[in-house]
Amino acid sequence: MQPIQWFPGHMAAAIRDAARRLVGVDVVIEVRDARLPVTSANPALAALVGRRAHLVALAKEDLAEPRETSRWLADFKRQGLRALAVRAKDQGSVQRLGRLIAQAGAGRPNVRAMVLGIPNVGKSSVINGLLRRAAAKTEDRPGVTRDLRWFRVSPGLELMDTPGVLVPKIDTPEAQWRLALCGTVPLERFDAEAVIAAFAAWLAEHPGHEDEAPRDLSAFASARGCLQRGGLPDLDRAAQLYLRDFNQGRFGRFTLDPAP
Ligand SMILES: Nc1nc2c(ncn2[C@@H]2O[C@H](COP(=O)(O)OP(=O)(O)O)[C@@H](O)[C@H]2O)c(=O)[nH]1
Ligand SMILES: [Mg+2]
Structure with a gap:
């Protein structure tokens, strides 16, 4: 098979953009494809997350084998990584994710979360699911970059409306x-x-x-x-x-x- 090439600058630019937008974020929601719990991750994300709380959402759960998904979730738990399987059309699963995000920011009166992941894994669907009942854009605050838009998901939780996009790591x-x-x-x-x-x-x-x-x-x-x-x-x-x-x-x- 012909190797898939990404422009060398592409990865660096995506990471710079994500890093800039992560300022002020408490919880990172990394969306992966439940069919590819490891391959759809980008190892560069860990450095970006730093000491923030990190959650993994295994999206498109309805396309993956349920037994394998349970095994993966158990494995992530053993590794100390908080993870949850979601299906965009199942509001119950999306609401569970919302509660997990609020918990991950424990102690803070207002938690700010951002979604990150490689293309097409279901980032926008997760955001739309979380924002379904969102009232309106939260007001601008001094010191916050102008192009960052936050939406209130629940009384203690705000979500950035656009996800950070990383390029996939295609090394094998x-x-x-x-x-x-x-x-x-x-x-x-x-x-x-x-x-x-x-x-x-x-x-x-x-x-x-x-x-x-x-x-x-x-x-x-x-x-x-x-x-x-x-x-x-x-x-x-x-x-x-x-x-x-x-x-x-x-x-x-x-x-x-x-x-x-
Ligand atoms: N079957 C299924 N398809 C999904 C799910 N979430 C997203 N998709 C589909 O996957 C494609 C990419 O979703 P999108 O949210 O735009 O991904 P993004 O590029 O990461 O923002 C779209 O065609 C969605 O309809 C899901 O939970 N189950
Ligand atoms: Mg999208």
């Missing part, structure tokens, strides 16, 4: 196909057919998986009517459809990072 072939398959890398940056082939190989190594995804892209193309003139399968179009179906949960629930 496994990280490449997993991040690409789960939609955290722009489509034009990778070879979708190669990513699906890598996933098919993973499926072959995981027999007895409760859910089944198609392993043969040509067969999938025919089944979905993706044909070129002359009747040959249109693999390009089929690959796009495949990625969309996978990320809508049409093939079932998959956790691609195995829980320890």
